[in-house]
Amino acid sequence: MVEPLLLFDALLGLAIAALAVAVLTVHDRFAMIVLFIVFGLMSALAWVRLSAPDVALAEAAIGTGLTGALLLTTLHHIRAAPAAPVPVPGGVVVANLGLCALIFGGLAFAFLLTPLQAPGLAPAVAQNMAASGVGHPVTAVLLNFRAYDTLMEVVVLLAAIVAVWMVERGTVQAPAPVLGEIYRGFSRLALPAIVVIGSYLLWVGAQAPGGAFQGGAVLAAVGLLLLLGRLYRPQPAHRPFARAGFVLGTAVFAGVALLVAGGGRLPFEYPAAHAKTLILLIEGMVTISIAVTLAALFHGREPEAVPVSEKSE
Amino acid sequence: MADLAANLATLLLTALGLLFFVAGTVGLIRFPDTFSRLHALTKADNLGLGFIALGVAFQAESWAQVARIALIWALALLAAGAVAQLVARAALARREAP
Known part of the structure; x- marks a missing residue:
């Protein structure tokens, strides 16, 4: 068959x-x-x-x-x-080819060495689901069993926005395109829906596919719509709030780990009675950070003082 | 019996939806300029997605799932309409500019 x-x-x-x-x-x-x-x-x-x-x-x-x-x-x-296109030196091409070949070889090696029909770690996850505090195995792995990896992913995003704000300082920004009335009406209708869908994705992550990264990305779209429609214009005075948003997820995530470790446990060994609350707290804060960071990455450089001529627009 | 009827409805409606998608794709490939292409694409795709959503809705297990399918269709409709207008606007600006 x-x-x-x-x-x-x-x-x-x-x-x-x-x-x-x-x-x-x-x-x-x-x-x-x-x-x-x-x-x-x-x-x-x-x-x-x-x-x-x-x-x-x-x-x-x-x-x-x-x-x-x-x-x-x-x-x-x-x-x-x-700018005039810069030709890529032959050495860079060869080095990139070599690195790609290395990754491809490593993946092929890992794929060929994986035993067929092996149960993997799924039984171990299924056995410990009751202690994880959530009902969805993927969320249990990401936020509990392998929470350290997820913390590092959040740190990567934080590092990315720090780098972008530093590199883009002083670069020329192209004026945003004018998108017109229809777009504005669309964003007005779509914005509330996106907020609901993003929050729903975060909430449902405890029981079904979804979670902080998916919800955060959808919520970041709110930022994109606001920026594109010029419904929100970043001001220098907003920088402290943006910075707080960037760090929030990492800070709460690491803070919970340290607090748990302070109680004589391993860093991510949540007390079983509070596991659900702690995971939801971390996911909620990480979602906010992801949404703010992704929207800021889209905007690009740090908001600077606007010249007087632009203000009276 | 009810199952058979639901499956039949799904088959017929998704097939009808696919027909609209094929028509839209042919229009996208064959029509000469951006505006007529957009016309073919948005009309055909909105109807196509509508029929497919309707067909899939017959397989839903609860009214909540039907509501979610309807929401997806409504949001896709809204986005497709707005995007079509934006593409047409950009094309018009490019035609007038040079």
């Missing part, structure tokens, strides 16, 4: 590979980004077919939606200040 969806899976795999080749070979930078977004959507579909809806949601929200927005806004700024 042939799996009825085998043909679909094969076509999907081929389409993803073909899109990857197309992204790398097409010459127009805009087409490149659009193809990358399509590639991300197809990958999300592939994750659904692999029964990994959590990864699919993250791929669609962060890997495709927000990364696509970041690439498009970068293209907008590059177009505003056209």
Whole structure:
């Protein structure tokens, strides 16, 4: 008996590979980004077919939606200040090829060495679900059993926004495009819906696919809509709030770990009675941080004092 | 019996939806300029997604799931309409600029 969806899976795999080749070979930078977004959507579909809806949601929200927005806004700024294209030195190409080959080799090695039909760590997770404080295995792994890894991911985002604010200091910003009345009406209708959906994704993460990263990415879209429609303009006076937003998730996450460790336990060995509360607290704060950081990454540089001429716009 | 009817409805409606998607895609490829392409794409895709959402709704286990499918369709409709207008606006600006 042939799996009825085998043909679909094969076509999907081929389409993803073909899109990857197309992204790398097409010459127009805009087409490149659009193809990358399509590639991300197809990958999300592939994750659904692999029964990994959590990864699919993250791929669609962060890997495709927000990364696509970041690439498009970068293209907008590059177009505003056209610079002569710098030829890539041959040594860099060779080094990149070598590194890619290393990663590919490592992945192939790991894939070939993985025993087929092995249970993996799933039974161990299933056994300890009752002690985790949540009902969804993926959230239990991310926020409890392997919480240290997730803390590091939050730190990576924090490092990214610190780097962007430092690097972009003093660069010329292209004026934002004027999007018109229809767009404004759309954002007014869409904003409340996005807020509800983002919060829902965070809340449902305890029981079903969803969680801080997916919810945070969706909430970051609120920031994008506000920035694009100029409904919110970042001011220098808002910098302390932005900084507080960036650090909030990392601070609460590390703070909980330290407090738990102070009670004579391991850093992420939450007391069973408070596990759900602590996980929800961490997830809530991390969601806020992710949303603020991603929206700030989209805006790019740190808000600076606006020249007088622009103020009277 | 009810199951059979629901499955039949799903098959018919999703097939109809796919037909609209195919028509929209053909229009996207064959039509000469941005505006007529947008016309083909938005009309066909909105109807196509509507029929597919309706078809999938027959497989839902609860009214809450039906409501979520309806919300997805409404949001996609809203986004598609707004994006079509933005693309048309950009195309119009480019046509007048040079």
